[in-house]
Amino acid sequence: MNFQIPIGPQHPALKEPIGLRITVDGEIIREADLRLGYNHRGIEKLAESKTWIQNIYLMERICGICSHSHTTCYVQGVEKLMEIQAPKRGLYIRTLVAELERIHSHLLWLGVAGHEAGFDSFFMYVWRDREIVMDILEIISGNRVHYAINTIGGVRRDLDELQVKNILDSLSVLRKRSEYYLNLGTTEPSFVARLAGVGYLSKEDALALCAVGPTLRASGVPMDVRKDDPYAVYDEVPFEVCTADTGDVLGRTVVRIKELFQSYNIIEYLLKNLPTGPIAVRAPRRPKSNEVVSRYEAPRGENIHYIKSNGTEKPERLKVRAPTLGNYAATIKMLKNGFIADVPLIFAAIDPCICCAERAVAIVDARTGQEKIVSTSSLKQLKQNVSPNKERKREVVWPL
Amino acid sequence: MNDQILIEKAKEGLKEKILNIANPAPRRIFLKVAVDNLLETISWLKNEQGFTHLSTISGVDLGPSFEILYHFANNFCSFTIRTEIPRDNPSLPSICQLIPGAILYERELQDMLGLNVQNIPDPRPLLLPDDWPAGNYPLRKDWKFERPAEVIPGGKK
Amino acid sequence: MATVRTLVYLFIYPGLLFIFIYSTFCEWYDRKLYARLQNRMGPTHTGRGGILQPIADFFKLMSKEDIVPERADKGMFSALPAFGLAIVSTAMLLIPVWNYQLSQPSLISFNGDLIVLLYLLTLPTFIFFLAGWSSTNLFSTIGATRVLTMLFGYEVPLFLAVLSPAILANSWRLAEIAAFYRQRPWLMLVNLLGFVIALISVQAKLERTPFDIPHAETEIVGGTFTEYSGKKLALFRLMLDVELVVASALLATVFLGGFPGGFWLGLLNFIIKTLVVIFILSLIRATTSRIRVDQVVSFSWRYLAPLAVLQLLIVILVKGLIS
Numbered sequence: 001m002n003f004q005i006p007i008g009p010q011h012p013a014l015k016e017p018i019g020l021r022i023t024v025d026g027e028i029i030r031e032a033d034l035r036l037g038y039n040h041r042g043i044e045k046l047a048e049s050k051t052w053i054q055n056i057y058l059m060e061r062i063c064g065i066c067s068h069s070h071t072t073c074y075v076q077g078v079e080k081l082m083e084i085q086a087p088k089r090g091l092y093i094r095t096l097v098a099e100l101e102r103i104h105s106h107l108l109w110l111g112v113a114g115h116e117a118g119f120d121s122f123f124m125y126v127w128r129d130r131e132i133v134m135d136i137l138e139i140i141s142g143n144r145v146h147y148a149i150n151t152i153g154g155v156r157r158d159l160d161e162l163q164v165k166n167i168l169d170s171l172s173v174l175r176k177r178s179e180y181y182l183n184l185g186t187t188e189p190s191f192v193a194r195l196a197g198v199g200y201l202s203k204e205d206a207l208a209l210c211a212v213g214p215t216l217r218a219s220g221v222p223m224d225v226r227k228d229d230p231y232a233v234y235d236e237v238p239f240e241v242c243t244a245d246t247g248d249v250l251g252r253t254v255v256r257i258k259e260l261f262q263s264y265n266i267i268e269y270l271l272k273n274l275p276t277g278p279i280a281v282r283a284p285r286r287p288k289s290n291e292v293v294s295r296y297e298a299p300r301g302e303n304i305h306y307i308k309s310n311g312t313e314k315p316e317r318l319k320v321r322a323p324t325l326g327n328y329a330a331t332i333k334m335l336k337n338g339f340i341a342d343v344p345l346i347f348a349a350i351d352p353c354i355c356c357a358e359r360a361v362a363i364v365d366a367r368t369g370q371e372k373i374v375s376t377s378s379l380k381q382l383k384q385n386v387s388p389n390k391e392r393k394r395e396v397v398w399p400l
Numbered sequence: 401m402n403d404q405i406l407i408e409k410a411k412e413g414l415k416e417k418i419l420n421i422a423n424p425a426p427r428r429i430f431l432k433v434a435v436d437n438l439l440e441t442i443s444w445l446k447n448e449q450g451f452t453h454l455s456t457i458s459g460v461d462l463g464p465s466f467e468i469l470y471h472f473a474n475n476f477c478s479f480t481i482r483t484e485i486p487r488d489n490p491s492l493p494s495i496c497q498l499i500p501g502a503i504l505y506e507r508e509l510q511d512m513l514g515l516n517v518q519n520i521p522d523p524r525p526l527l528l529p530d531d532w533p534a535g536n537y538p539l540r541k542d543w544k545f546e547r548p549a550e551v552i553p554g555g556k557k
Numbered sequence: 558m559a560t561v562r563t564l565v566y567l568f569i570y571p572g573l574l575f576i577f578i579y580s581t582f583c584e585w586y587d588r589k590l591y592a593r594l595q596n597r598m599g600p601t602h603t604g605r606g607g608i609l610q611p612i613a614d615f616f617k618l619m620s621k622e623d624i625v626p627e628r629a630d631k632g633m634f635s636a637l638p639a640f641g642l643a644i645v646s647t648a649m650l651l652i653p654v655w656n657y658q659l660s661q662p663s664l665i666s667f668n669g670d671l672i673v674l675l676y677l678l679t680l681p682t683f684i685f686f687l688a689g690w691s692s693t694n695l696f697s698t699i700g701a702t703r704v705l706t707m708l709f710g711y712e713v714p715l716f717l718a719v720l721s722p723a724i725l726a727n728s729w730r731l732a733e734i735a736a737f738y739r740q741r742p743w744l745m746l747v748n749l750l751g752f753v754i755a756l757i758s759v760q761a762k763l764e765r766t767p768f769d770i771p772h773a774e775t776e777i778v779g780g781t782f783t784e785y786s787g788k789k790l791a792l793f794r795l796m797l798d799v800e801l802v803v804a805s806a807l808l809a810t811v812f813l814g815g816f817p818g819g820f821w822l823g824l825l826n827f828i829i830k831t832l833v834v835i836f837i838l839s840l841i842r843a844t845t846s847r848i849r850v851d852q853v854v855s856f857s858w859r860y861l862a863p864l865a866v867l868q869l870l871i872v873i874l875v876k877g878l879i880s
Contacts, residue, residue, distance in 0.1 A: 011778065118847025228475045293471060304471060306458040319459075
């Protein structure tokens with residue numbers, strides 16, 4: 001017997017709204033379909049009516065978890081358009097925040113993966129230690145989520161000696177804890193039984209479906225924008241691209257935990273070699289008419305902005321491709337022929353950060369399994385049709 | 401320089417199909433082709449140069465025409481193929497045969513710019529709701545958003 | 558006098574009132590322990606250390622709106638929670654909470670009460686299945702089928718593991734089994750393997766991590782309980798709490814020597830031993846992640862069932878040795 005299960009737009013497994021329809025045969029998934037747009041905010045259109053400076057803060061609000069990724073990607077593109085070069089110290093601080101953000105995002109993901117697999121103790125422990133990195137970010141920028149540290153031509157806040165010392169101290173704690181999680185996450189039998197072999201994505205499929213980030217690297221493709229197309233100061237920082245060959249959720253977990261250690265190394269290098277000097281240069285109000293492709297390795301994968309200027313104070317076109325969108329096609333592939341029980345894990349394994357989704361409501365008839373998508377207005381109509389004779393509370397009186 | 405080698409190879413492999421090729425920054429190459437040569441160019445890029453990763457497809461409304469940019473990447477370079485299609489006949493071929501991962505970006509183009517992607521495997525709307533009025537394409541420059549007046553049930557008329 | 562005694566037995570101790578208070582206490586104990594193991598605080602607000610939180614939750618749910626889905630089988634949907642609570646409460650009465658006269662079997666302690674108790678513990682599983690099935694919600698339906706699939710996995714090992722001590726004690730009566738092991742404490746060691754198997758199976762029966770598959774929230778929302786709300790959900794939650802107490806009391810009786818020592822000492826024994834069993838169950842819950850339903854079945858038949866048979870063999874051998 002085939003039937004369809006709606007996962008989302010509202011579902012406990014999803015931290016953000018997205019519409020996923022899976023057709024199952026018993027416990028096995030036969031088909032999966034994706035509907036985006038539930039949460040579509042029209043940021044690309046909005047960006048065309050904002051100035052270059054205002055857009056930094058707009059880009060920051062594309063996503064909470066990777067807010068620094070989008071601003072950095074945007075800002076370094078605009079810097080190229082304006083033909084200015086951010087000073088070394090500014091770039092170091094920018095990279096530092098980027099790596100701290102990667103740590104916080106990967107720790108968050110690790111906890112969520114534990115929760116999706118029903119391993120709540122793991123989730124609680126990881127998130128407790130994630131507070132450490134959140135505190136570091138607060139020391140640097142004053143904020144826990146939207147750091148607002150980037151500006152065109154550099155960064156907005158400087159670091160002092162005491163802060164550097166504090167960060168290095170907290171980092172050693174974090175490193176010790178991560179070793180414990182690496183051990184736990186890859187040896188706890190019931191956890192590994194849930195992760196190993198789940199959501200398999202072969203190397204060929206990963207390449208053909210244009211997967212990005214840890215999803216791609218876990219299928220054995222060493223692609224990392226930080227290495228391939230070094231931006232900021234990544235060309236002077238020593239680090240390795242972490243890959244795994246298993247192509248399953250366990251591989252993605254291992255890649256992310258390995259990246260945590262790389263990030264610790266990078267941060268230590270950055271803090272020990274922090275150059276002196278200014279943190280920002282003055283930027284002109286408007287760039288020349290030009291275009292630029294800016295790439296950035298966000299925690300979830302390659303983030304790409306295409307920016308086109310027309311010589312005014314506002315961009316002509318600002319195209320944002322968040323890494324999650326690049327991974328959706330691969331997710332559909334991974335879901336097929338899996339178990340229902342693995343849906344949250346597979347979906348979580350790409351670390352979805354949903355900045356684009358849908359505005360329709362699907363009604364599934366429980367008896368026939370038929371489904372129709374309706375708009376909110378007809379839903380209200382439907383509500384009145386279902387119980388036309390029921391007494392309704394009188395219309396609320398507007399208090400003012 | 402890697403970019404130079406790639407440009408030389410492009411000139412050899414594509415010859416007169418190249419309308420324009422530019423290298424404005426290190427590791428960035430912009431190649432302009434006519435829309436009829438798009439599929440051949442992409443298959444050349446994928447099969448002979450090994451650019452398997454399509455980062456995204458951007459569409460720009462230039463007024464009388466639309467500009468479509470295919471951003472490819474490999475471990476050394478970001479390669480952008482651009483093409484222009486006229487506004488009164490906005491249709492372009494689907495590249496899903498070559499790059500299966502392009503499907504979401506092409507559906508997004510259809511939704512947002514109203515382009516007609518031919519031979520697309522799955523033409524349903526992706527981002528906009530099913531009851532979105534036809535002929536409204538948010539990313540076209542002539543489309544203006546008007547916020548509907550907020551009505552509070554039982555509120556002041 | 559006998560009537561009063563029976564009424565007290567049914568309604569106060571160890572009847573409904575005691576069951577309610579003790580099972581909510583056990584829920585608090587389990588929650589608090591689970592929270593502390595996870596580096597959280599757990600309930601803190603209601604009562605000292607949050608000890609009254611489960612009771613507060615119960616009354617809060619009782620006062621909430623009760624929704625019955627339009628397409629549900631209404632009679633069945635509404636009756637099941639009450640049935641379930643009645644069944645597990647009945648099972649509780651069969652536990653030899655204080656000293657029974659071993660010489661004279663009565664209505665609540667008779668030869669074969671072990672079997673009745675085990676079957677009364679099987680019924681809640683069917684209650685969950687029917688509850689999920691009659692909700693006609695997709696998630697409930699999947700939850701219901703998962704309940705049944707899991708039942709095939711853990712039921713046989715549980716029965717084998719619990720019955721083998723009875724074979725050694727040569728009795729089907731709980732009070733007699735407990736008395737047998739109290740007289741020969743070293744024989745309890747023979748059943749150690751069975752105790753471990755029974756603990757795992759009970760964990761599966763109670764649908765707690767790693768076997769919380771039928772109501773895995775990240776996969777199928779609320780599972781069997783997706784459509785339940787208000788009073789019915791409150792009764793179901795109370796039922797799960799009582800089932801936890803009954804199951805741990807059963808294990809304590811069969812494997813840990815029962816609850817000797819008259820009224821007060823017996824009660825003390827009961828509390829300590831059930832809390833020890835619940836402690837182990839909470840520990841399992843905190844240190845594992847949820848496994849898949851197919852993994853449950855293969856795990857049970859690949860490891861638990863053969864080990865249970867091995868336990869049975871050991872028991873038969875030991876029985877031959879000591880007689």
